[in-house]
Amino acid sequence: MNPTATPERTLxxxxxxxxxxxxxGEIISRxxxxxxxxxxxRLMQADRAILEKHYAEHAGKSFFEPLIEFMLSGPIVALVxxxxxxxxxxxxxxxxxxxxxxxxxxxxxxxxRDQGTQVVQNLVHGSDSxxxxxxxxxxxxxxxxxxxxx
Ligand code: DAT
Ligand code: MG
Numbered sequence: 001m002n003p004t005a006t007p008e009r010t011l012x013x014x015x016x017x018x019x020x021x022x023x024x025g026e027i028i029s030r031x032x033x034x035x036x037x038x039x040x041x042r043l044m045q046a047d048r049a050i051l052e053k054h055y056a057e058h059a060g061k062s063f064f065e066p067l068i069e070f071m072l073s074g075p076i077v078a079l080v081x082x083x084x085x086x087x088x089x090x091x092x093x094x095x096x097x098x099x100x101x102x103x104x105x106x107x108x109x110x111x112x113r114d115q116g117t118q119v120v121q122n123l124v125h126g127s128d129s130x131x132x133x134x135x136x137x138x139x140x141x142x143x144x145x146x147x148x149x150x
Contacts, residue, residue: 016074
């Protein structure tokens with residue numbers, strides 16, 4: 001273990017369902033309570049271009065258009081979160097994609113449920129790999145963040 005190693009960064013989004021339900025504070029609190037640092041934060045209305053770029057890996061899937069429409073349905077909060085192994089750690093805090101089966105104790109497991117919609121509404125996004133994190137941080141924070149740890 002090298003204590004001087006640069007901590008990892010991940011992109012977290014509080015999706016429109018999280019903002020609508022007043023869960024920004026609860027979600028940020030869980031991230032901070034775990035011990036991760038928030039190094040950038042932005043409340044914004046995303047546009048289609050940014051979302052199609054962010055979710056490019058899902059283009060062509062049946063839930064792609066519903067996913068884009070859902071993410072356009074209200075403001076989101078984008079955060080860059082930092083800490084050792086934060087990519088894996090935040091995905092663990094978030095829980096499984098499907099909130100019905102997400103473990104109790106996780107953000108999705110405790111706070112989300114099946115809404116009967118075409119796209120799963122599950123409150124948060126977290127990058128799934130270092131490459132995704134770099135790509136996604138560049139999309140939401142282009143020119144805002146210092147280059148460190150990219
Ligand atoms: P995650 O957000 O857990 O990384 P993902 O990247 O596979 O999941 O999918 C992005 C979002 O799309 C996900 O948070 C919810 C929605 N989604 C994924 N798979 C779906 C499916 N089979 N049906 C409906 N919505 C889905
Ligand atoms: Mg994903």
